[in-house]
Amino acid sequence: MTDTPLLAVRDLRASFPGPEGPIEVVHGVDLELARGEKVALVGESGSGKSVTARAVLRLDAGATLTGRIELDGTDLLTLPPRRMREIRGSGVGLVFQDPLASLNPVMTIGWQITQPLVIRGVSKKVARRRGVELLSRLGVRDAERRFDDYPHQFSGGMRQRVVIAIAIIAEPALLIADEPTTALDVRVQAQVLRLLHELADERDMAVLLITHDLGIVAGFAERVVVMRHGLAVESGPVEEIYARPRHPYTRALLAAVPRIGGDLSRPLATIGSAVETAEEGTVSPS
Numbered sequence: 001m002t003d004t005p006l007l008a009v010r011d012l013r014a015s016f017p018g019p020e021g022p023i024e025v026v027h028g029v030d031l032e033l034a035r036g037e038k039v040a041l042v043g044e045s046g047s048g049k050s051v052t053a054r055a056v057l058r059l060d061a062g063a064t065l066t067g068r069i070e071l072d073g074t075d076l077l078t079l080p081p082r083r084m085r086e087i088r089g090s091g092v093g094l095v096f097q098d099p100l101a102s103l104n105p106v107m108t109i110g111w112q113i114t115q116p117l118v119i120r121g122v123s124k125k126v127a128r129r130r131g132v133e134l135l136s137r138l139g140v141r142d143a144e145r146r147f148d149d150y151p152h153q154f155s156g157g158m159r160q161r162v163v164i165a166i167a168i169i170a171e172p173a174l175l176i177a178d179e180p181t182t183a184l185d186v187r188v189q190a191q192v193l194r195l196l197h198e199l200a201d202e203r204d205m206a207v208l209l210i211t212h213d214l215g216i217v218a219g220f221a222e223r224v225v226v227m228r229h230g231l232a233v234e235s236g237p238v239e240e241i242y243a244r245p246r247h248p249y250t251r252a253l254l255a256a257v258p259r260i261g262g263d264l265s266r267p268l269a270t271i272g273s274a275v276e277t278a279e280e281g282t283v284s285p286s
């Protein structure tokens with residue numbers, strides 16, 4: 001084990017072409033993940049979470065990225081495309097919100113799960129055994145038989161387990177999971193996150209979980225980074241952020257998390273208005 005973080009993002013800026021020149025949407029974000037560490041990147045829609053996460057793998061072809069993104073000490077922003085493709089498959093796994101968009105409708109579940117191993121030279125037989133094992137670990141019953149099914153034969157929750165299996169079967173050191181459970185119902189969400197947490201621990205895999213939902217973060221991540229308007233406005237251990245949020249925006253995010261046993265009949269404060277009110281309180285009158 002070294003002191004070098006597994007992932008170190010330094011002063012990341014991302015811009016997209018606009019009608020009157022580049023529009024910067026991420027304004028200098030720093031982010032670090034140690035090996036095996038689980039970090040949640042939270043913030044409301046449009047705050048730059050996905051752009052930041054996708055930048056790690058340089059997935060947005062139209063984005064101009066500056067700063068440094070070091071994976072195990074190598075700056076990914078300087079790598080040639082061929083090396084980037086290798087990293088996408090084996091060094092870093094990816095799960096997005098919409099499992100259907102990530103799956104090929106005309107290939108079997110099993111083919112898709114085993115591909116990352118087969119293209120790395122693992123025999124089909126061994127790949128199948130490991131794939132079936134992983135799928136059943138992820139809570140798919142009768143995984144051996146279901147291996148030959150097609151995506152449309154799986155429910156949404158089951159498909160997302162397949163997508164997770166594809167992302168982690170080659171044992172990446174880092175998994176980026178962008179709203180991986182948002183499309184699922186609350187009970188399935190909790191189950192999938194718990195399994196992902198267990199598997200990450202077993203494999204010493206770091207996870208960057210992107211979510212707008214602070215409610216699911218507490219049981220999953222050790223550390224939280226809060227983003228707003230393209231900036232990381234606060235970060236720290238989960239317990240600290242929950243107990244002593246410093247930024248008004250973090251306080252507003254927390255206030256919007258429904259508590260179990262809390263008064264759910266009360267309408268939730270909208271984040272925007274709560275922050276504006278909180279921030280107004282901190283601005284000195286001119």
Ligand SMILES: Nc1ncnc2c1ncn2[C@@H]1O[C@H](COP(=O)(O)OP(=O)(O)OP(=O)(O)O)[C@@H](O)[C@H]1O
Binds near residue numbers: 047050052
């Ligand atoms: N390909 C793109 N071209 C131009 N602008 C983009 C592109 N992708 C994202 N943006 C802009 O960048 C900003 C940040 O978007 P991003 O998707 O990172 O937000 P987010 O915090 O992940 O929100 P959500 O939770 O809705 O995914 C937004 O203003 C968005 O419109």
